[in-house]
Amino acid sequence: MKQKIQPVRGMRDILPEDAARIALIEDAFRDVLIRYSYEEIRLPIVEPKNLFDRGLGESTDAVAKEMYSFLDRDNSELALRPEGTASCARAIINHSMAHEDKPRLWYAGPMFRHERPQAGRHRQFQQVGAEAFGYSGPAIDFELVHVVTEVFERLGLLDSVTLLINNIGDAAARSQFRDALVEYLNPFSDDLDTDSKQRLISNPLRILDSKNETTRCILKEAPRLKDFVSEDSTKRFETVLEMLDAAQISHEIADQLVRGFDYYTDTVFEWVTDRIGAQDAICAGGRYDGLIELLGGRPTSGIGFAAGIDRIALLHSATQEELEYRSTDVYLIALGEEQRSYLSEIANRIRQGTNLRVREHTEPGRMGAKMRWADKSGAIWAVIAGESEESERNVSIKWLRSDREQMRVPLCGMLEVLEAA
């Protein structure tokens, strides 16, 4: 036997039963988004690398260390997209959509980050995202949170997730805060944990997230981001919170919540869960009022979220009852090859007249083996056709999941029996 070919590290096959769960989750997002009047956009998986350099920030981990980038045949730098927002923003700029339309878009598809694989973290992973461009009022912030809440409710996950929300102000406020934070922390530099010491240079805002106790202690007296945020922004954020309260959407204000990409401004939010391991963020988003301009478009406000479908699927399988998965409703068995064409006639009749999923047994073998296949397929019925059924133009219907007695009905009455169940 030849050596087996392994899939690429961090890339995985999603087998039918898991695929069904993923489809269930994607369908929930799609259905809710469509009812909120969001439109689907299909975006390329490969983009110019500098779209992400500029859009997400060159110092972010996703760009600096985790990008799947490569040279095209003409030596231009390309990258597999690590997220969807930058592509979406590029698209609305390229098609001049922002001016007249105020587009509300959603997308679904694979994203790529070259990270070390772990529970809930793969190098190719699935996201559903939505973005709204040109809306600056607080109601749109509320609406997107509401959309996601509705999806989680529909999937029965609302009890296992927590919504964290914060206001991080605009880029200027954040940069002032960053300076103040660094200035405050510098004297304590030696007392910080090693990670935080590193981040003092690379990404100071992340220090706020530290789990180290001494670091946390030092942070108690540190400057607060909210003291640097403009009055307008604070007011706006308060309105968003009021709307959430009025809609009884429970949320926690998380001072330490900062997002991983540079483009975020003002409202940011994230749903976390404690049921799926260390990678606990299942959906996150926020405003990005500077992104369109950064990418060469006219100043346009934006807001969106991205949901990690693989992680939501993990959560779903951890909390929900087992999916009742089966591929087949009706299993058709011909006793001998002579009944093959009669069997096809039966199959066509069921497929055309109902939504039932029909499988014909195609292999030779004895009756017992065929019945075993019928059972394993998960089908509710075995429909059997032998010589006598064919000559009398009827079929035998056997219930595989109940004690109901096998019955023989004329072909024209078959659908009635199947649909009655």
Added chain:
RNA sequence: GUGGAUGUAGCUCAGGUGGUAGAGCACUGGAUUGUGGUUCCAGCGGUCGUGGGUUCAAAUCCCAUCAUCCACCCCA
């Protein structure tokens, strides 16, 4: 990128101190030649992740390497 654990039959896993590989489930056949899911009997199936080394002898000891899982980091 760093650390820990694990790789033996399709799957889940046994195989103290080296002696030439096992169970359960699954699969195939039979008991039951037009009836599955229960039972009984029989059978198929493994260069023990890969490559080196030590040894008369390696699944077992040593080295390297790959992969998976979990955590750090980061993030959806």
